Amino acid sequence: MPQPASQSAPQPTSVQAQPCPLCAGAGGRVVFQDAHVRVVHVDEDPALPAFYRVIWQRHVREWSDLDEGAQIHCMRILTALERAMRATIAPDKINLASLGNMVPHLHWHVIARYTWDAYYPAPIWAAPHTRAEDAPTERLQGLQWLKDQRPQLEERMRSACAEAPALLE
Numbered sequence: 050m051p052q053p054a055s056q057s058a059p060q061p062t063s064v065q066a067q068p069c070p071l072c073a074g075a076g077g078r079v080v081f082q083d084a085h086v087r088v089v090h091v092d093e094d095p096a097l098p099a100f101y102r103v104i105w106q107r108h109v110r111e112w113s114d115l116d117e118g119a120q121i122h123c124m125r126i127l128t129a130l131e132r133a134m135r136a137t138i139a140p141d142k143i144n145l146a147s148l149g150n151m152v153p154h155l156h157w158h159v160i161a162r163y164t165w166d167a168y169y170p171a172p173i174w175a176a177p178h179t180r181a182e183d184a185p186t187e188r189l190q191g192l193q194w195l196k197d198q199r200p201q202l203e204e205r206m207r208s209a210c211a212e213a214p215a216l217l218e
Contacts (some may be wrong), residue, residue: 060124064095071154072108080203081210085119086126088210090203091158096181097173098195099138099202103127108153112147123157129209130159137202138195146171148153212218 077089091100103126131143140161147157165179165188
């Protein structure tokens with residue numbers, strides 16, 4: 050005899066009913082990739098010109114789905130990006146985040162933050178504290194400077210990531 054709905058076992062639910070966008074596409078402009086990860090520039094918000102993602106190439110949902118060698122490789126790539134950012138564009142802070150609530154495919158956000166940015170000190174997913182048309186001159190100059198530094202930054206990122214030894218086969 051079937052159980053009433055209130056007593057039946059919970060059914061698994063999918064966070065995402067659509068195909069995984071990080072499996073179907075690059076997730077941004079590819080800056081570096083190897084057999085295990087890709088680093089992409091995220092150009093979704095002009096107020097955040099130094100926003101990158103590290104995306105695990107194979108579809109996995111959680112950090113603990115990776116073996117220890119894969120975790121070490123991913124951390125080495127994240128460290129390489131952070132060091133490249135610090136050396137090239139000297140942000141006030143670098144935000145590293147791995148959420149996956151909207152896109153359950155293992156990826157990290159690597160975002161250079163400045164005290165003059167439209168969101169600082171709040172997370173970038175908060176509402177900006179000033180409108181783009183009200184941006185102070187310091188912010189506009191900073192945004193242009195970051196765009197001008199992008200080729201040098203990304204070359205340093207590529208070099209640093211390529212030098213991060215992989216412990217994987």
